[in-house]
Amino acid sequence: MEPAELAVAGRPISVTFRRNAKARRLILRLSRDRAGVVVTLPPRIGRAEALDFVKKSAKWIAERLSREPVMKPIVAGGQILIRGESLGIMSAGTRRGAITIANGSIIVTGDPVHLQRRLVDWLKAQARHDLVQASEFYAQAMEVKFIRLSVRDQKSRWGSCSSDGTLSYSWRLILAPPFVLDYVAAHEVAHLRHMNHGRGFWRLVLAHCPNASRAKAWLKQHGAELHSYASA
Numbered sequence: 576m577e578p579a580e581l582a583v584a585g586r587p588i589s590v591t592f593r594r595n596a597k598a599r600r601l602i603l604r605l606s607r608d609r610a611g612v613v614v615t616l617p618p619r620i621g622r623a624e625a626l627d628f629v630k631k632s633a634k635w636i637a638e639r640l641s642r643e644p645v646m647k648p649i650v651a652g653g654q655i656l657i658r659g660e661s662l663g664i665m666s667a668g669t670r671r672g673a674i675t676i677a678n679g680s681i682i683v684t685g686d687p688v689h690l691q692r693r694l695v696d697w698l699k700a701q702a703r704h705d706l707v708q709a710s711e712f713y714a715q716a717m718e719v720k721f722i723r724l725s726v727r728d729q730k731s732r733w734g735s736c737s738s739d740g741t742l743s744y745s746w747r748l749i750l751a752p753p754f755v756l757d758y759v760a761a762h763e764v765a766h767l768r769h770m771n772h773g774r775g776f777w778r779l780v781l782a783h784c785p786n787a788s789r790a791k792a793w794l795k796q797h798g799a800e801l802h803s804y805a806s807a
């Protein structure tokens with residue numbers, strides 16, 4: 576079903592529709608990226624009726640969104656979580672060279688005008704590095720092979736695994752503590768053996784990643800925060 580867009584409290588909100596044969600009524604929730612809402616449709620309710628329901632719920636949506644953390648810009652003088660540590664963001668002025676971490680700060684080189692872009696590009700490269708390393712480690716341990724690995728800004732999931740052997744991850748995992756990134760890698764790599772969340776799948780994950788439930792709890796608690804940094 577074609578998504579829709581609505582203005583709520585002067586803010587554009589995306590509306591995604593999901594059909595669910597088991598739903599008993601229309602269900603509304605915020606999307607995981609907090610940029611919109613997801614509405615679940617029970618059988619026999621059409622898109623128009625669902626959209627009407629969303630419009631009537633504008634007050635609820637506005638109220639829920641007002642409780643969400645605002646998007647944090649990545650600016651000099653601000654803070655950012657990197658590998659689970661909160662670091663101060665500093666600009667090195669126009670000095671060239673590599674971005675470095677020292678004494679609780681991340682020092683971003685290059686023109687300060689491009690600081691956000693430079694830091695996000697650097698974080699994506701770090702994410703790729705750590706995710707390749709973790710995925711290769713678990714692939715070897717679980718005796719499976721992946722074909723490709725991509726790092727993107729996927730909003731709805733931390734990682735995914737396709738049947739052709741492609742692993743995809745959110746770059747924002749680099750913001751989380753390493754045990755969380757490791758768990759997501761173990762989870763996706765385990766899907767190369769079990770394309771489901773059955774008992775065999777969880778047995779395999781837990782055999783290689785004893786921190787799984789701690790990592791899941793961390794993501795549940797801090798996931799929205801990881802998505803709260805502006806990315807461009």
Ligand SMILES: [Zn+2]
Pocket residue numbers: 762766771772
């Ligand atoms: Zn999964």
